[in-house]
Amino acid sequence: MIEVKNLEFAYQKEKVLHNINLDVKKGESLAVIGPSGCGKTTLLYLLAGLEKADRGAVKINSQVLAGIRDRSGVILQDYGLFPWKTVYNNLALGLKVRGAAAEEIKTKVSSALERLKISELKDKYPAELSGGQKQRVAVGRSLVLKPDLLLMDEPFSALDALTREEMQNLILGIQNRENFTFVLVTHDIAEAAFLGHKIAVIKEGKIVTVLENSHYGEKNLREKEGFFELQKKLRRLMSLDKKGEINDEKAEI
Amino acid sequence: MKKQKFNSFYALFLIIAVWYLLYFTIDSAIISSPTAVSKVFLVNFSSEILPHLLMSFYRITAAVLISLIFGVSLGLLTGMHPEIDKFLAPLIYLLYPIPKIAFLPVFMLLFGLGDLSKIILLIVIVIFQIIVTTRDGVRGIDSKYFASARSLGMDRLDIYQHLVLPAVFPGILTALRITIGTSIAVLFFAENFAVKYGIGYYIMNSWSMVNYAKMYSGIIAVSLLGYFLFKGIDLLEERFCSWQKS
Ligand SMILES: Nc1ncnc2c1ncn2[C@@H]1O[C@H](COP(=O)(O)OP(=O)(O)OP(=O)(O)O)[C@@H](O)[C@H]1O
Ligand SMILES: [Mg+2]
Numbered sequence: 399m400i401e402v403k404n405l406e407f408a409y410q411k412e413k414v415l416h417n418i419n420l421d422v423k424k425g426e427s428l429a430v431i432g433p434s435g436c437g438k439t440t441l442l443y444l445l446a447g448l449e450k451a452d453r454g455a456v457k458i459n460s461q462v463l464a465g466i467r468d469r470s471g472v473i474l475q476d477y478g479l480f481p482w483k484t485v486y487n488n489l490a491l492g493l494k495v496r497g498a499a500a501e502e503i504k505t506k507v508s509s510a511l512e513r514l515k516i517s518e519l520k521d522k523y524p525a526e527l528s529g530g531q532k533q534r535v536a537v538g539r540s541l542v543l544k545p546d547l548l549l550m551d552e553p554f555s556a557l558d559a560l561t562r563e564e565m566q567n568l569i570l571g572i573q574n575r576e577n578f579t580f581v582l583v584t585h586d587i588a589e590a591a592f593l594g595h596k597i598a599v600i601k602e603g604k605i606v607t608v609l610e611n612s613h614y615g616e617k618n619l620r621e622k623e624g625f626f627e628l629q630k631k632l633r634r635l636m637s638l639d640k641k642g643e644i645n646d647e648k649a650e651i
Numbered sequence: 652m653k654k655q656k657f658n659s660f661y662a663l664f665l666i667i668a669v670w671y672l673l674y675f676t677i678d679s680a681i682i683s684s685p686t687a688v689s690k691v692f693l694v695n696f697s698s699e700i701l702p703h704l705l706m707s708f709y710r711i712t713a714a715v716l717i718s719l720i721f722g723v724s725l726g727l728l729t730g731m732h733p734e735i736d737k738f739l740a741p742l743i744y745l746l747y748p749i750p751k752i753a754f755l756p757v758f759m760l761l762f763g764l765g766d767l768s769k770i771i772l773l774i775v776i777v778i779f780q781i782i783v784t785t786r787d788g789v790r791g792i793d794s795k796y797f798a799s800a801r802s803l804g805m806d807r808l809d810i811y812q813h814l815v816l817p818a819v820f821p822g823i824l825t826a827l828r829i830t831i832g833t834s835i836a837v838l839f840f841a842e843n844f845a846v847k848y849g850i851g852y853y854i855m856n857s858w859s860m861v862n863y864a865k866m867y868s869g870i871i872a873v874s875l876l877g878y879f880l881f882k883g884i885d886l887l888e889e890r891f892c893s894w895q896k897s
Contacts, residue, residue: 478799
């Protein structure tokens with residue numbers, strides 16, 4: 399589904415991504431994890447077609463990505479909901495600009511609202527919503543477009559731990575049913591371990607490793623030993639410095 | 652709603668109270684009695700004042716609408732395209748501070764003595780404020796909304812319709828509020844030249860005929876004109892900008 403080859407990207411002169419290579423199969427999920435400023439959002443923008451690579455290419459379904467894709471859903475870091483549109487109209491917008499008929503918009507939006515349990519919020523404006531509610535609206539706005547690829551930039555980082563887990567379960571549930579591929583950018587280790595089939599660790603614009611998550615999708619994963627092992631491994635990988643030494647302990651003193 | 656009505660009444664009450672105070676303390680014919688003026692106002696309203704008021708209302712709304720159409724367009728253009736702004740900004744900065752009212756004689760020579768010259772005078776005063784507010788409003792839109800719009804597959808036209816216009820609209824209303832005050836003052840001045848209708852003419856004409864009661868009636872009419880224009884803008888805001896309140 400996604401093939402990334404030798405991708406390089408710079409904002410003006412500042413090089414942000416170096417030689418990125420990735421491969422995600424259809425129906426799989428990729429979690430991208432790394433510290434703040436390492437280039438996660440930039441990578442997601444490139445996958446979404448919102449920015450263009452300086453070198454290398456992104457292929458989606460074997461086609462070189464040249465711009466925005468109709469069937470890619472994007473959830474931006476702070477959602478990007480339009481403050482002047484109600485929840486309903488935010489969800490309807492993508493369908494509207496695609497020229498969908500009013501009836502179709504109504505059915506699709508209503509069913510998305512119901513599935514996300516936000517029907518009673520449909521006439522509210524984003525400013526009147528809690529963080530978790532905004533999050534659901536952002537998810538809904540992408541899902542009404544029936545994406546085959548969902549790109550999410552730290553969608554749950556502003557939520558409290560319980561709401562976050564609830565949302566993670568929700569995404570997993572919807573993905574199970576609709577079988578889209580998704581890429582999730584996060585700086586939360588547990589989230590990467592829970593939602594990533596594959597987990598790419600990024601540091602200073604380079605991919606350190608891509609881990610396979612053999613426990614992905616298991617029931618009650620959060621209580622399992624393997625889940626914690628994976629997190630430990632991720633933590634180690636993230637705290638390795640350039641020479642390959644662990645500087646976690648040093649930092650703690 | 653009820654509260655708003657109360658607020659308007661309270662304002663009216665306060666103004667009348669101060670007026671009475673002045674009337675009783677300053678013993679001069681130039682301050683007419685509020686009761687006498689009210690009587691004159693009510694008696695003459697539909698026959699005399701209303702035609703003048705409507706004429707002024709027409710001039711202001713025509714000028715404001717034309718300014719909005721061209722001002723918002725130019726503001727969007729310069730806001731969205733920095734390369735165009737580079738050429739237009741110096742022009743705007745040089746022309747904006749010129750006291751346009753001094754050009755009334757020129758406009759009257761070029762565009763005739765009638766309505767057109769007055770409307771054009773108002774336009775050149777109002778339009779700059781609208782251009783600059785719109786442009787700055789566009790520039791102030793967070794880039795995340797543009798990313799969000801493009802990710803939804805919105806094209807240029809969609810972006811204007813669903814993102815840029817709604818984002819700058821509250822600012823435009825504020826600019827309108829500010830310019831309406833100026834417009835009325837300028838119109839009052841302009842209507843003293845070569846017109847037979849207009850509330851400015853009515854006031855100054857009553858004054859020169861030493862009919863102070865009518866002069867004050869005209870002033871009340873101007874105040875009402877402003878009041879309804881502001882109320883109109885408030886309604887637009889309530890209708891289109893309610894998302895801001897929360
Ligand atoms: N529009 C931009 N113009 C110039 N530099 C930028 C721009 N956006 C990001 N950068 C720079 O690119 C680098 C990577 O930014 P990016 O937003 O991709 O990081 P991130 O991993 O998403 O961080 P965070 O976890 O804080 O969201 C940073 O050093 C940042 O300063
Ligand atoms: Mg980011």
